[in-house]
Amino acid sequence: MDKPTSGDFTKTAGWMDWYTGPSKPRFQLPAGAVDAHCHVFGPGTEFPYAPERKYTPCDASKHQLYALRDHLGFARNVVVQATCHGADNRALVDALVNSGGMARGVATVKRSVTDQEIQAMHDAGVRGVRFNFVKRLVDFTPKDELMEIAGRIQKWGWHVVIYFEAVDLPELWDFFTALPTTVVVDHMGRPDVSLPVDGPQFALFQKFMREHSNVWSKVSCPERLSVTGPKALSGEQNAYQDVIPFAQRIVQEFPDRVLWGTDWPHPNLKDHMPDDGLLVDFIPHIAPTAELQKKLLVDNPMRLYWPEEG
Template sequence: MEFPVTPGWLPYHPDPARPHFVPPAGAVDAHCHVFGPGAIFPYAPERKYTPCDASREQLFALRDRLGFSRNVIVQATCHGADNRALVDALTHSAGRARGVATVRRDISDADLQSLHAAGVRGVRFNFVKRLVDFTPREELMEIAERIAPLGWHVVVYFEAVDLPELWDFFSALPTIVVVDHMGRPDVSKPVDGPEFALFMEFMRRHPNVWSKVTCPERLTHSGPPALDGERDAYRDVVPFARRVVETFPDRVLWGTDWPHPNLKDHMPDDGLLVDFIPHIATTAELQRKLLVDNPMRLYWPEQYAAAHS
């Protein structure tokens, strides 16, 4: 089956730079995806976009090139609730990947157990209207209550302006809640302004809420790096991500977002994204929490506990 790519789709960077920043041993890329290949794992009929294929082999090669040890692979909306590409990547990772799936309320207990055995440790709820169709909140809450006994968490993807209307629902979720990309703040506004202050207050009031300090390439208003590959690109995002890392150092995660779906203006160099890390986690201790301790506690808790017993 052929899947023509969405017109104007930007393919991932063909030759990422080797980062100057060396991640600590055991570092985890805690937000990335696999797409297809469509000939093996067809894209969902209800998808809002069709990407170029991005295989597990390519993802694992990038992991090694950037100096990381593990991946957390997040189900992409273009695959809907068909998690076969995700599970295939997990089962071929030699235990070095965990997953975040998309499930529907009619999933059986046996299928949830199969996903757990494959390495899934969370489900994603997407509230970005341009990417998915609306799912009733009672259905999402039912799913959350079913995955809670497995020790899974919920990942939520939304945009900052929608946090007030989502606040009560997020507050009622019975699991750890991981927010994608800091809730997509408008970084042209002040870091001390009311919109980002509301997100910080949400994290402050809810100790079960974590945040990914990811995707500066999506949030920036200052544009892509210069052609000479400036290493301090996306500087307008730095104050926001640094604020979250320094305020909640034990509840932050980082990831590449490879292969960067639905970008419109430029495709980031993943090596330069890694070099963004020391600008937002400015000490070795913060870097280790962000890249090693926190993702290991969340996704490989048994291994983390054994290493710290």
């Protein structure tokens, strides 16, 4: 693969670039597998980063994303608007319309978005909006504004993707459970995996999914959640052991409402940048049977993002 660039922008101090030369996964993905959480960054010279961004990344173009898709053995992508692009969805839309129909997307919009703009994004392949509650990534948006957006996008059959920290779930509960659409949680709601999997924090997340059949979860980002590793580097086939019980629990209890994605190009990692091939090798640890793997990687993302093919 190419090397990451950064154009005219200066990357945030300590920024970790995505991993070049990922290994070929040993785990053979099922035919038609979808990488249901990944991003494009810029390139900044073509699609400038948003003035209100909280970080400046290296570039990560659609060409580089689709090269990774082919290398790892995925068939399709769901590209999620990254916060460094704010509510300017041009880089996302450009990636979608240049995917030959093999990518769909999740946008970020403001209350001022028009129906025509929503329709144009829909035509490009957008199927959801992302609401972000992680304080280091975004400024606060009032909940009534988000609820209004959720109400409007229903007309297009879109869903809402939510990103939050586990400690904030109690405070966000009433808002999340009032959302009228399918709701997809990014990265399992970021559990603290140093706490017991049977403890109150993760129990609340399971209750959230159990009591609300419209709630789905991405069982992604072990590299972000892991405290003790080992890291997905240097051929490690047993990476992120501490995350496995959490992700496996969700896959087993809610096999029809889970998604998986690489999270490439892995914004804001501080410790190490994983080898994406080894991240794919993590999947059978959390979805141990062929049946669970097919639901996680093919059936569920296809039902949510390409329902017309079902």
